[in-house]
Amino acid sequence: MPHLIVLRHGESEWNKTNKFCGWVDVSLSENGKKQAERSAELLLKQKEVGKPDICFTSRLTRANQTAEIILDRMHRLFIDTDKTWRLNERHYGAFQGRDKTEVLAEVGKEKYMFVRRAYTGCPPLCDPDAECRSLDDRYNLDAEDEKKLGLSGGEMPRGESLEMVVGRLVPYYKAAIEPELAKGRTVLVVTHGSVVRALLKVLYSISDDDISEVNIPNGIPIKIDLDAETLKPRKDKWEYLDPERAKVEAEKVRLQGFKK
Numbered sequence: 229m230p231h232l233i234v235l236r237h238g239e240s241e242w243n244k245t246n247k248f249c250g251w252v253d254v255s256l257s258e259n260g261k262k263q264a265e266r267s268a269e270l271l272l273k274q275k276e277v278g279k280p281d282i283c284f285t286s287r288l289t290r291a292n293q294t295a296e297i298i299l300d301r302m303h304r305l306f307i308d309t310d311k312t313w314r315l316n317e318r319h320y321g322a323f324q325g326r327d328k329t330e331v332l333a334e335v336g337k338e339k340y341m342f343v344r345r346a347y348t349g350c351p352p353l354c355d356p357d358a359e360c361r362s363l364d365d366r367y368n369l370d371a372e373d374e375k376k377l378g379l380s381g382g383e384m385p386r387g388e389s390l391e392m393v394v395g396r397l398v399p400y401y402k403a404a405i406e407p408e409l410a411k412g413r414t415v416l417v418v419t420h421g422s423v424v425r426a427l428l429k430v431l432y433s434i435s436d437d438d439i440s441e442v443n444i445p446n447g448i449p450i451k452i453d454l455d456a457e458t459l460k461p462r463k464d465k466w467e468y469l470d471p472e473r474a475k476v477e478a479e480k481v482r483l484q485g486f487k488k
């Protein structure tokens with residue numbers, strides 16, 4: 229039976245300092261590294277799932293570090309690890325680098341939560357020559373793989389809604405990730421909060437309204453057992469490998485910016 233293991237990276241330095249991050253390439257905090265270690269421990273206990281056969285991650289350091297820590301602890305550093313911009317966090321546009329509490333005070337609670345969690349919520353766009361777009365060389369790194377997969381990334385984003393993340397994720401999921409699951413493999417996807425939300429929305433047919441209530445904690449794996457034929461989830465709800473901690477941490481994510 230194919231297994232999909234999905235998680236958001238461990239706490240980043242900017243998660244810790246309450247800043248919007250998006251495509252800015254920051255590292256894990258020490259706590260984030262510990263969360264990655266704990267994720268590996270949780271996965272090692274999942275005897276029926278077995279160890280990952282292949283890993284997919286983003287072009288951002290915080291996710292790559294998390295993946296490397298997990299694979300190292302599971303003695304699976306030798307497996308293929310595919311990196312792609314399509315698993316990057318949503319681009320947070322002109323909010324990137326800004327303090328969440330300051331943005332909340334500036335735009336008000338309704339707009340703040342609309343941008344963060346509404347399906348169509350999009351931050352103000354960043355300047356075309358903004359620092360964060362220095363990723364474009366790595367973005368171009370994917371050009372060859374994109375061509376092989378029959379994908380074309382188009383213009384680099386300057387700010388994304390969750391709807392836009394779904395739009396750039398799904399073609400990649402179908403072209404690169406699903407074929408691995410169709411082989412009955414265990415696939416590890418180490419990515420970002422918005423991408424996990426996008427994937428859950430598609431896999432569990434979560435409505436555009438209901439997805440705004442979904443918050444993703446740092447560094448707690450979600451195990452999704454898939455039907456071998458349809459590659460759809462066998463259960464109607466995803467399960468965290470540490471459900472109690474996930475509930476507490478997800479609420480903290482929702483409240484980011486409201487408490488200093």
Ligand SMILES: O=C(O)[C@H](O)COP(=O)(O)O
Pocket residue numbers: 243247248249250317320344420421481484
């Ligand atoms: O990119 C970021 O700022 C965070 O990882 C996600 O932030 P959010 O939970 O406010 O969307």
